[in-house]
Amino acid sequence: MEDLVFCGLNLGAWVTIVTVLVMFLTLLFTKLREDVAFLGVIAILILTGVLDTKEALGGFSSGSVVTIGVLFVVIAGLVHTGVLQWIVRYLLGTPKNYPTAIVRLMLPVAVMSSVLSNTTVVALFVGIVKVWAKKLHTVPSKLLIPLSYASGLGGICTLIGTPPNLIISGLYATDTGEHLNIFVTTIPGLACLFVGILSIIALRKLLPERRSADESFEQTADYTVEMLVPADCRHIGQTIKEAGLDAIEGGKLIEIVRFDHEVISPVPADEFLMGGDRLVFSGRVDEILRLHKSFGLVNADHPVFSINELDKKRRLRTAYIMQGCELVGKRISDTTIEHDHRFTLVAVARQGERIKESPRDIELKVGDTLLIECPPGSKNAEIMRGLQFFDGSSIIPNIGGKTIVSSLIMIAMIVLSSLEVMPLLQSAMLAAIAMLVFRCCTPTQAMKAIDWNILMIFAGSVVIGTAIQNTGIAEVMAGGMMNLCSDNPLLVMSMMCLAATFLTEFISNTAAGAIFYPIVYQAAVSMGVNPLPFIISLMIAVSCSFATPIGSPTHMLVYGPGGYRFGDFLKIGLWMNIIILAVNLLIVNLIYPL
Numbered sequence: 001m002e003d004l005v006f007c008g009l010n011l012g013a014w015v016t017i018v019t020v021l022v023m024f025l026t027l028l029f030t031k032l033r034e035d036v037a038f039l040g041v042i043a044i045l046i047l048t049g050v051l052d053t054k055e056a057l058g059g060f061s062s063g064s065v066v067t068i069g070v071l072f073v074v075i076a077g078l079v080h081t082g083v084l085q086w087i088v089r090y091l092l093g094t095p096k097n098y099p100t101a102i103v104r105l106m107l108p109v110a111v112m113s114s115v116l117s118n119t120t121v122v123a124l125f126v127g128i129v130k131v132w133a134k135k136l137h138t139v140p141s142k143l144l145i146p147l148s149y150a151s152g153l154g155g156i157c158t159l160i161g162t163p164p165n166l167i168i169s170g171l172y173a174t175d176t177g178e179h180l181n182i183f184v185t186t187i188p189g190l191a192c193l194f195v196g197i198l199s200i201i202a203l204r205k206l207l208p209e210r211r212s213a214d215e216s217f218e219q220t221a222d223y224t225v226e227m228l229v230p231a232d233c234r235h236i237g238q239t240i241k242e243a244g245l246d247a248i249e250g251g252k253l254i255e256i257v258r259f260d261h262e263v264i265s266p267v268p269a270d271e272f273l274m275g276g277d278r279l280v281f282s283g284r285v286d287e288i289l290r291l292h293k294s295f296g297l298v299n300a301d302h303p304v305f306s307i308n309e310l311d312k313k314r315r316l317r318t319a320y321i322m323q324g325c326e327l328v329g330k331r332i333s334d335t336t337i338e339h340d341h342r343f344t345l346v347a348v349a350r351q352g353e354r355i356k357e358s359p360r361d362i363e364l365k366v367g368d369t370l371l372i373e374c375p376p377g378s379k380n381a382e383i384m385r386g387l388q389f390f391d392g393s394s395i396i397p398n399i400g401g402k403t404i405v406s407s408l409i410m411i412a413m414i415v416l417s418s419l420e421v422m423p424l425l426q427s428a429m430l431a432a433i434a435m436l437v438f439r440c441c442t443p444t445q446a447m448k449a450i451d452w453n454i455l456m457i458f459a460g461s462v463v464i465g466t467a468i469q470n471t472g473i474a475e476v477m478a479g480g481m482m483n484l485c486s487d488n489p490l491l492v493m494s495m496m497c498l499a500a501t502f503l504t505e506f507i508s509n510t511a512a513g514a515i516f517y518p519i520v521y522q523a524a525v526s527m528g529v530n531p532l533p534f535i536i537s538l539m540i541a542v543s544c545s546f547a548t549p550i551g552s553p554t555h556m557l558v559y560g561p562g563g564y565r566f567g568d569f570l571k572i573g574l575w576m577n578i579i580i581l582a583v584n585l586l587i588v589n590l591i592y593p594l
Contacts, residue, residue: 009473013471016471019044027507033453034453035454037460038459038464038511041464042059045463051463055466056463059460059463062459063170064167067170067425068163068455069450071160071432072117072446073446074410074431074432075117076435076441076449077409077432077435078440080441081400081406083403086403091108092128094136095136098138099204102200105147105150106150106197107150109121109125109147110150110157111154114157115410115414118152118162122558123388123557125147126144139209141563141564144564145558145564145568147558148552148558149200150196151554152543153196156192156544157189157193159180160424161189164513164543167462168535168538169539171462171514172517182414182417182418185540188540188587192587195579195580199580200572206571208568210564225280225289225347226279226281226360227278227298228279228297229273229275229276230298232296233273235273240253240270240271241269244295245295248288252281254266255279257277317389319369319370319387319388320387320388320559321365321368322387325387328365329365331361331362332364333360345359346371347359348368350369366556368560402439405440412427413430413431432446457508461508461511461513461515464511464514464515475526481495481523482527489527490589492523496519497585498541501545501577503515503542504542505547506548509542509545509551516542520534521535530592537584537588540580544576544577544580544581546569547573547577548569548570551573
């Protein structure tokens with residue numbers, strides 16, 4: 001592959017470029033899972049000979065990737081001992097105005113996100129913020145975007161706050177032999193956080209006032225519920241009027257779907273009920289669900305069964321569809337998902353508005369809000385990966401001796417690493433072992449806490465970075481950037497960070513960091529300047545994606561609960577991108593001179 005050269009790049013380099021571009025397009029325009037896409041890239045790079053087997057599998061043994069996996073266990077210990085829940089429940093208070101509320105919300109979220117998984121922190125805060133918004137007499141949409149932004153801004157303040165920082169610092173250590181301190185990004189990160197909070201307050205009029213999707217399950221005619229007429233229903237053969245279904249309290253019968261898929265809508269009062277009919281109601285969920293008992297109806301999740309099988313202890317839960325969920329693009333009626341995962345889809349809302357179709361016939365999308373009826377004791381992981389639940393029970397603290405123990409373990413891990421008593425990987429491993437020894441979490445809980453899909457993405461990102469560096473792409477692109485910017489280091493840094501910020505709006509920030517690292521590092525070395533400020537500015541740039549809901553998993557976490565639309569992030573996010581990019585470049589160059 002090295003013999004054929006075109007535009008300064010050999011065949012291996014062009015194979016890498018085409019493969020990465022195809023991966024981007026695949027992730028943008030298809031529903032293929034990210035981890036599968038990255039695994040495909042690794043396979044192509046091996047099969048084409050761009051990387052040998054050792055290089056291609058090096059990402060899985062990368063210290064930064066192993067560190068991320070170990071930190072999942074540490075976080076599991078904090079979650080299961082109630083540390084995070086206690087902080088969320090008692091930290092917010094009752095501020096008197098919106099600016100104070102933003103500060104009271106964003107600061108603790110940022111502090112927690114600097115040492116913990118951003119998605120874990122945001123997931124814990126979403127439920128309480130929705131309740132908090134009512135106390136403040138505002139809508140959740142005014143607070144949930146700032147919540148997501150705070151988690152991203154907090155994550156850049158330490159190496160362990162966000163995965164790209166760990167990946168980039170690991171690559172930097174490989175190239176230079178220098179292990180960065182856990183707080184190397186703290187000062188520029190805090191500057192970005194401070195300016196970010198002020199910017200949210202100044203730009204608050206750009207935050208939309210949207211109805212929360214949850215509200216659609218509380219107000220009449222803003223959701224649909226589907227029920228089934230079982231074979232033993234006493235009302236079979238009666239008209240809708242005779243059965244009393246023409247005037248039910250809190251709702252209305254809007255559609256009947258026959259067993260042969262005939263749809264009757266609107267429903268006349270003299271229409272006869274038949275066994276197997278699917279009745280679609282619009283109204284208040286709590287009132288309509290009483291039809292289980294008063295009319296002998298059952299949930300339409302399977303063929304006709306007797307109402308006697310209904311478990312009266314089943315409970316209602318609200319869930320939001322995340323990116324990568326297997327429900328995306330599917331209709332519940334076309335699958336066996338309800339039966340397989342032991343839940344029943346009761347109602348669907350999208351962007352806070354009622355979907356008038358039958359809920360089981362709706363093609364589900366990312367960000368949809370689902371009202372699900374689950375058996376007692378069911379756990380999120382048992383229901384489905386890609387559904388994010390927000391239960392009141394998740395924010396009830398379970399304080400005890402283990403709460404203090406897990407907190408001390410976390411603090412010890414940070415102190416040992418920051419004082420360079422031992423590298424971060426070793427201190428994280430020690431903390432994970434301590435969590436298990438002191439029973440802050442069980443081995444089963446620890447293993448379930450590890451997100452293997454995410455680790456696959458991180459490992460794939462490292463492999464892509466290796467390919468970009470080994471094939472000479474980084475050197476050629478760095479040279480082109482220097483020529484374009486007349487070898488001006490500050491201008492080169494600015495262009496690199498701008499490009500990285502743009503790219504991370506559409507792909508994983510970890511992937512963006514791994515792709516740009518070799519280019520940025522090579523540019524700094526070629527110009528004979530200190531590469532550290534280039535690396536730190538890149539860490540911040542790839543984690544500051546504010547303009548699209550797909551730019552960060554935390555944005556998708558708040559997308560459904562806030563009832564947002566795609567453009568809502570764009571209106572305020574573009575300004576945030578520009579502001580934080582400027583602060584990033586200014587502070588990094590003041591602290592770490594070129």
